[in-house]
Amino acid sequence: MANAAQSTPEVFATSEAQVEVADSHGGAAVHVEPELLGLAPFQWVSISMAVLLLIAFFGAKVHRSIGGGLDNKIKTIRDNLDEAKQLRAEAELLRQEYAAKISGAEKDAEAMLANASKEADGIVAKAKEDTAAMITRRERMAQDKIAAAEREAVADLKARAADMSTAAAASLIASNHDAAADRAMADKVINQL
Structure with missing residues (x-):
């Protein structure tokens, strides 16, 4: 053994x-070390990976689908960038438009304020003129009323004086004239006619 x-x-x-x-x-x-056909295990793994990659790229045309996918992704990114640029340009235009509107609104507000101030000054001046005219009219009306009251008082006094003088004359005539004097006076007036 x-x-x-x-x-x-x-x-x-x-x-x-x-x-x-x-x-x-x-x-x-x-x-x-274990060997198969004179190749070590790591060499067999390398060869099998190379074969698998060759089959994947050339046999299954994976490279085309990967390239197409990358191209589509690039196109999508470019489209997004173009859309973002367009949106930014639109936003900039809107900002400029609103800035112009704001400055225009500020100018309009200033013009409206100036116009309102002028109108207020005009209203105050007109009110002063109207007040002065009304005071003048009222003074004239008061003076007219006073003058009318004076005329009425004078007329009333004249009427009273006339009534009193008539009554006094009638009383004097009645006391100084009798019936014979009245006949003589009536005859005198008739002869003159």
């Missing part, structure tokens, strides 16, 4: 790697 052990190598399986006991190394354990 000792000969059999020396002629064929013994293989011990471990969890980390396969260990081969070779005769040529004097019975020392040698670490052997």
Whole structure:
């Protein structure tokens, strides 16, 4: 059995790697990497990834769909940027329009204030003129009423004086004339006619 052990190598399986006991190394354990067709595992992984990528790019034409997706995304971004530029330009125009309206409104407000001030001054001046004219009319009316009252009082006094003088004359005549004097006076007036 000792000969059999020396002629064929013994293989011990471990969890980390396969260990081969070779005769040529004097019975020392040698670490052997697994290989397939002369390629190590990392080389097989690299080859399989390269094949997979080649199939994906050339076989499934993934590169076209990825390129198309990127182109669509770029187009969408450009469209969004163009729309944003347009919206900004519109917003700027609106801002300028409202700024012009505000300045116009301020000018209109100033003009309205100046116009209102002129109208108020005109109304005050007219009110002063109307007040002065009304005072003049009222004074004239009061003077006319006073003059009318004076004329009425004078007329009333004249009428009273005439009534009193008539009554006094009648009383004097009645006391100084009798019936014979009345006949003589009537005869005199008749003769003159």
